[in-house]
Amino acid sequence: MTTEIDRESARGATTTIDGVGIRFGSYHAVDAISLDIEAGEFLCLLGPSGCGKSTLLSALAGFTPATVGAISVDDEPVAGPSPERGMVFQNSDALFDWLTVRQNVAFGPRMRGQSRKAQAALADEYLGLVGLRKFADKFPDQLSGGMRQRVQIARVLANRPRIVLMDEPFGALDAQTRQVMQQEMDRIWRESGCTVVFVTHDIGEAIILADRIAVMTAGPAASIKNIYSVDLPRPRDETSPEAIALHQKLRQDIGHEVRTALREQGLATEEDGR
Numbered sequence: 579m580t581t582e583i584d585r586e587s588a589r590g591a592t593t594t595i596d597g598v599g600i601r602f603g604s605y606h607a608v609d610a611i612s613l614d615i616e617a618g619e620f621l622c623l624l625g626p627s628g629c630g631k632s633t634l635l636s637a638l639a640g641f642t643p644a645t646v647g648a649i650s651v652d653d654e655p656v657a658g659p660s661p662e663r664g665m666v667f668q669n670s671d672a673l674f675d676w677l678t679v680r681q682n683v684a685f686g687p688r689m690r691g692q693s694r695k696a697q698a699a700l701a702d703e704y705l706g707l708v709g710l711r712k713f714a715d716k717f718p719d720q721l722s723g724g725m726r727q728r729v730q731i732a733r734v735l736a737n738r739p740r741i742v743l744m745d746e747p748f749g750a751l752d753a754q755t756r757q758v759m760q761q762e763m764d765r766i767w768r769e770s771g772c773t774v775v776f777v778t779h780d781i782g783e784a785i786i787l788a789d790r791i792a793v794m795t796a797g798p799a800a801s802i803k804n805i806y807s808v809d810l811p812r813p814r815d816e817t818s819p820e821a822i823a824l825h826q827k828l829r830q831d832i833g834h835e836v837r838t839a840l841r842e843q844g845l846a847t848e849e850d851g852r
């Protein structure tokens with residue numbers, strides 16, 4: 579498929595997370611997270627449920643303020659939400675049901691007062707990229723779950739974001755669709771040139787997609803435990819020996835964190851860890 583993505587304006591941004599800690603009242607959710615994300619990088623945040631992945635992503639989006647530390651994108655401090663940091667949610671309730679697919683994708687450009695021609699061009703470009711041009715005049719509820727997630731991705735990309743934030747975007751899809759969407763996401767990311775921070779608790783998904791995988795510790799006060807570089811050719815084969823070896827390493831790492839979390843909740847004993 580050919581696309582007419584303007585790489586210059588769709589380029590990724592450098593993101594710096596510097597000593598970020600986040601508290602909700604007395605609850606200490608994340609602690610002392612420092613991480614530099616390169617322009618155009620695909621970074622996965624991987625960790626057990628409840629560790630603080632969404633909290634950190636929400637801070638990157640500017641929805642949740644950091645209690646301590648700072649986040650900046652291309653040296654500009656993150657002080658609130660911006661279309662330059664687009665978020666794709668697990669649930670496609672985020673789409674506007676009363677707008678067509680094309681109108682959903684054109685929404686950001688329309689809000690920014692772009693001409694009708696520019697809106698249509700952006701919608702067409704990004705619907706093409708996600709493989710939905712034929713469905714432009716449908717409404718979200720006429721589409722499958724996987725297609726609705728494609729619309730969310732196109733809608734975020736139509737804002738020409740510097741960074742795309744994705745919170746378990748394929749977590750609600752059936753296994754087959756999820757697999758297709760992972761391969762699609764790999765292609766979309768490569769063609770769009772944007773920076774992606776992608777939250778998942780699915781190790782295989784992180785291996786297929788990430789340049790680097792940041793494994794988080796179990797909360798409270800979750801931080802980054804290890805960072806793995808994934809130097810495997812794309813599109814990736816989850817069944818290659820290298821992928822399987824990495825899968826095992828990550829499973830051990832996360833298994834340890836899950837057991838720690840369960841012990842903190844009084845749901846597991848030391849023996850479970852052996």
Ligand SMILES: Nc1ncnc2c1ncn2[C@@H]1O[C@H](COP(=O)(O)OP(=O)(O)O)[C@@H](O)[C@H]1O
Nearest residue numbers: 602605607626627628629630631632633634797
């Ligand atoms: N707005 C909030 N107020 C209080 N606690 C919160 C809030 N958001 C998240 N938390 C808590 O912070 C922890 C991390 O949550 P979250 O970031 O959603 O985890 P994850 O996405 O890794 O599953 C959880 O214990 C959660 O209950």
Ligand SMILES: [Mg+2]
Nearest residue numbers: 631632633745
């Ligand atoms: Mg979450």
